[in-house]
Amino acid sequence: MTTLIKRIDHGDIRELRLDRAxxxxxxxxxxxxLAETIRQAVADGVDGIVLSGGPKVFSAGLDVPFLLTLPDRNALKAAWEQFFLAARExxxxxxxxAAALNGHAPAGGCVLALCCDYRVMADGPYRIGLNETRVGLVAPVGIQHLMRRVVGAHRAERLLVSGEMLEAQQxxxxxxxxxxxxxxxxxxxxxxxxxxxxxLPRKPVLATRAIARADxxxxxxxxxxxxxxxxxxxxDPDTQAGLQALVAKLGK
Incomplete structure (x- = not known):
């Protein structure tokens, strides 16, 4: 099986690097x-994890061209379930x-980043955001919550509705x-x-973190x-039109 996650140990911290060119x-x-390597890192007793990607793109989000080739609803649902399994892990x-965002992080890439405790991003013309509406999708309630808890309700509404991607400084x-x-x-x-x-004292940090991140x-x-x-x-026709436009853009 092709290995798509590189594991790099830094003492008691393990870096998991997305590696699908x-x-x-x-x-x-x-x-x-990704889900399996997170579980394995915990089983191995690591004290922390760095999730990295790059170069220049942390993760471009879900593989839409692949999703559009799937033969039926069951296959499509199974593919999305794998993504949400990774996010839940x-x-x-x-x-x-800690998310090491060494490049762009749109859509699913942004979701993974929002699931992490801390986000370090490359300074420069790199963008992050939930741009689902721009490709004809609606971010689920739970995903919208992830954005709201970080940037606040009003700003999250603006970003989610417009699908705006923000540069690093923004x-x-x-x-x-x-x-x-x-x-x-x-x-x-x-x-x-x-x-x-x-x-810091380990047990109080982990206990406080668990309470703070329960939402x-x-x-x-x-x-x-x-x-x-x-x-x-x-x-839906609007969704398919948006997705096909995205694939056409990617093909240029």
Missing amino acids: PVNALDPMLCAQ LAACPVPV ALAIGLVDELTDIDSVPARALAWLEELLQ IVEALRPENIELDRFIDAWN
């Missing part, structure tokens, strides 16, 4: 391996996870990311944040994603 598009295999991870200004650095230093800064956090776990429960409704909308 060219843009780390999230297909079922990559999502399944990040959200429920019992040790802190994302920092509204708290969508926590820190900017040059692109080559992003994983190192994410690692440094974790190392500093791990200097993320709740937001990603199946009843807050309503995947069947999401799949029902997939074949």
Whole structure:
């Protein structure tokens, strides 16, 4: 089986690097391996995880061209379930996870970042956001909650409705990311944040973190994603038009 996640140990912290060229598009295999490597890292006793991607694209989100080739509703639903499984593993991870956003993070890439504890992004013309409306999709209630808890209800409404993608400096200004650095230093800064956090008393930190992040776990429960409704909308003419336009743009 092709390995799509690189594992790099930094002492008691493990970096999981998305490694599906060219843009780390999230297909079922990559999502399944991400969920498994998170579980394995915890089983191995790591104290923290860095989730990285790149170069220049952390993750381009779901692999839409692949999704459009799937033969039926069941296959499509199974593919989306793998993505949400990976997101839930990040959200429920019992040790802190720092996202190293060394490039663009649209849609599904942004969702993964929002499931992490801390987000370090490359400074420059790199963009992050939930741009679902621009390709004809509606972000589920639970995903919208992830954006609201980070940037506030009013700003989240504006971003979600417009599907706007923010450049790094804008994302920092509204708290969508926590820190900017040059692109080559992003994983190192994410690692440094974790190392500093791990200097604090471990049990109180983990217990406080679990309480503070309980809403993320709740937001990603199946009843807050309503995947069947999401799949029902997939074949809506507006949605299909948006998705086909996206694929045409990617092909240029």
